[in-house]
Amino acid sequence: MTETQSSDPTTYDVPDDAESERCPECGRPFVREELLALHRGGVHAETLGADEIETFEEAYEDESERLRLFRLKALIALVVLYFGLLMTYALV
Numbered sequence: 001m002t003e004t005q006s007s008d009p010t011t012y013d014v015p016d017d018a019e020s021e022r023c024p025e026c027g028r029p030f031v032r033e034e035l036l037a038l039h040r041g042g043v044h045a046e047t048l049g050a051d052e053i054e055t056f057e058e059a060y061e062d063e064s065e066r067l068r069l070f071r072l073k074a075l076i077a078l079v080v081l082y083f084g085l086l087m088t089y090a091l092v
């Protein structure tokens with residue numbers, strides 16, 4: 001495992017051949033455009049125009065839906081694991 005540490009938290013180690021979206025305000029790189037929209041809406045909300053706010057809101061709703069689905073899957077996995085172990089304990 002490699003660990004990248006920097007004395008300046010605003011610098012990021014991005015490979016030369018990697019395509020990234022950069023925040024126009026702070027220069028922080030992002031892998032996907034949706035992540036950039038979420039960053040700009042959260043950190044630079046006062047500088048956004050109407051189109052950028054709409055993009056942020058769409059990205060936020062998509063991210064919220066994915067997070068809700070993840071929580072549901074995690075809950076189902078925990079319930080299955082709990083009852084699986086309970087039945088195993090009851091039978092053995």
Ligand SMILES: [Zn+2]
Nearest residue numbers: 023025026027
């Ligand atoms: Zn930024």
